[in-house]
Amino acid sequence: MAFSELSRPWSARGHSNPRGGLLLCHGFTGSPQSLRPWAEDHADRGWAVELPLLPGHATTWQDLTTYRWQDWYEQVRAAAIELSDAFGPIAVGGLSMGGALTLALGEDPELRGRLAALVAVNPGLTLTPVAGVAGLLAPVLPTVAGIGSDVALDGVTEEAYDRTPLRAVAQLHRLFRSTRRNLSDVTAPLLLATSSRDHTVPPSDSDLVAAGVSGSVERLALPRSYHLAPLDHDAQRLFEASARFLEQHVPRRTGEAR
Numbered sequence: 001m002a003f004s005e006l007s008r009p010w011s012a013r014g015h016s017n018p019r020g021g022l023l024l025c026h027g028f029t030g031s032p033q034s035l036r037p038w039a040e041d042h043a044d045r046g047w048a049v050e051l052p053l054l055p056g057h058a059t060t061w062q063d064l065t066t067y068r069w070q071d072w073y074e075q076v077r078a079a080a081i082e083l084s085d086a087f088g089p090i091a092v093g094g095l096s097m098g099g100a101l102t103l104a105l106g107e108d109p110e111l112r113g114r115l116a117a118l119v120a121v122n123p124g125l126t127l128t129p130v131a132g133v134a135g136l137l138a139p140v141l142p143t144v145a146g147i148g149s150d151v152a153l154d155g156v157t158e159e160a161y162d163r164t165p166l167r168a169v170a171q172l173h174r175l176f177r178s179t180r181r182n183l184s185d186v187t188a189p190l191l192l193a194t195s196s197r198d199h200t201v202p203p204s205d206s207d208l209v210a211a212g213v214s215g216s217v218e219r220l221a222l223p224r225s226y227h228l229a230p231l232d233h234d235a236q237r238l239f240e241a242s243a244r245f246l247e248q249h250v251p252r253r254t255g256e257a258r
Helices: 032-044 069-087 097-107 129-137 166-181 204-212 235-249
Strands: 010-012 021-025 048-051 090-095 115-121 143-145 163-165 190-195 217-222
Touching: 010 032, 021 032, 021 069, 021 097, 032 048, 032 090, 032 235, 048 069, 069 090, 069 097, 069 166, 090 097, 090 235, 097 115, 097 166, 115 235, 143 166, 163 166, 190 204, 190 235, 204 217, 217 235
Parallel strands: 021 048, 021 090, 090 115, 115 190, 190 217
Antiparallel strands: 010 048, 143 163
């Protein structure tokens, strides 16, 4: 599909006295477009927001096959460090694979002290068994159907690839496996938002997250939304909960006005 300007990286740091830093991570085969409403909402509330474009996304599915999961992780890790250098302890949020990346950042011992709060929306941690051999299947079956636009709200479309490359699925599987294995290293407070009718990631993945992390967990139900909750009926419910959670857990910088 054609990608619009909404799929480009997005940043909002124009506040004279920002409340703090927020990094948002989009999902697999998608783009920043899926999180723009969340980013814009929190920027309007005074947060300095970074919403990067992950390598291999919003170009072509062929391009996505040239990257490893570590490339996606290093992109958001570098963004987290840069944002923390500017604003002190920050918040990180993500959707789907972006939720897994958010948790992976929370597991990183070198980022401890830099991450004050995490928000994971329908985070992925598991795939079907065939994902484990996706790399072997890729030479004979390069792609399968796309996974974008799982939205209940009429008229809303996600800007995402219409085909899913199996080489990239193999990398996604490795990211999920690594993140799942180290969940107990997540100690930052976590807001865990879950759609009960998700056709992309099983809601049980959120239960795995809640059971596996070591930090405090607040659960948020998204009963009227499918997978892409930031674009769906429960978007405002999510944004209000996220804003309240960040206000509660991200420390104010010295000298910042209330």
